[in-house]
Amino acid sequence: METIGKRQWAIVDGYLPAWSNGPDPEMTSHEAICILNAGDREARVELTLYFADREPVGPYSLTVPPRRTLHQRFNDLEDPERVPTNLSYSCIAVSDQPVIVQQTRLDSRQAENGLFSTIAYAQ
Numbered sequence: 268m269e270t271i272g273k274r275q276w277a278i279v280d281g282y283l284p285a286w287s288n289g290p291d292p293e294m295t296s297h298e299a300i301c302i303l304n305a306g307d308r309e310a311r312v313e314l315t316l317y318f319a320d321r322e323p324v325g326p327y328s329l330t331v332p333p334r335r336t337l338h339q340r341f342n343d344l345e346d347p348e349r350v351p352t353n354l355s356y357s358c359i360a361v362s363d364q365p366v367i368v369q370q371t372r373l374d375s376r377q378a379e380n381g382l383f384s385t386i387a388y389a390q
Contacts, residue, residue, distance in 0.1 A: 270306050272365030273389035278358040280370070281316070283341060285352035298341040298350075300360065300387075303367040304331040310364035316350065317357045324348055331366065338371075360387070 283298050304310040309332055315325030327344045331337045341350045341358075350356070360368055368387040 270365050272303070272305065272362075272367045274362050274365060275390040276360040276362075276366075276368035276387040277390070278360070278368070278370045278387045281341065281356040281358055282354070283350055283352045299371045300339050300341065300358065301369040301371055302329070302331050302337045302339070302360070302362075303369075304333060304335055304337075304364060305367070306364050307333050308364050309333055310362045310366050312360055312362045312366065314344075315359045315361075317359070319355065 278300065281298055300314065302310070302312060309330060312329040312331060313326035314329065315323050316327075317323045324347060327346065329337060329339055344350050360366075368389070370387055
């Protein structure tokens, strides 16, 4: 199979709601980066977060095995620091192998949940 994907991706609409409505962990409000590595080599991905009023944070290091997918909640990122809630951010993902990146958000702050997903911008 021909290698698909890009090495640089941008998610510009990041936001983690501070509270949730429903059982944990299934209905915890969250933001996720979904990464597909369809290639034959492990992909090492570094995330850097950008904010309106502070310096960037990162890198957050992720590994996606060959021919696998990774769905990483931003809520669960801790090193170099936890991702803040109730604060907009953007994310740049840089991979050493071509990958596909998608963003997903579950906003369960009310009983009528909001879910959206979009493909990130690739360079």
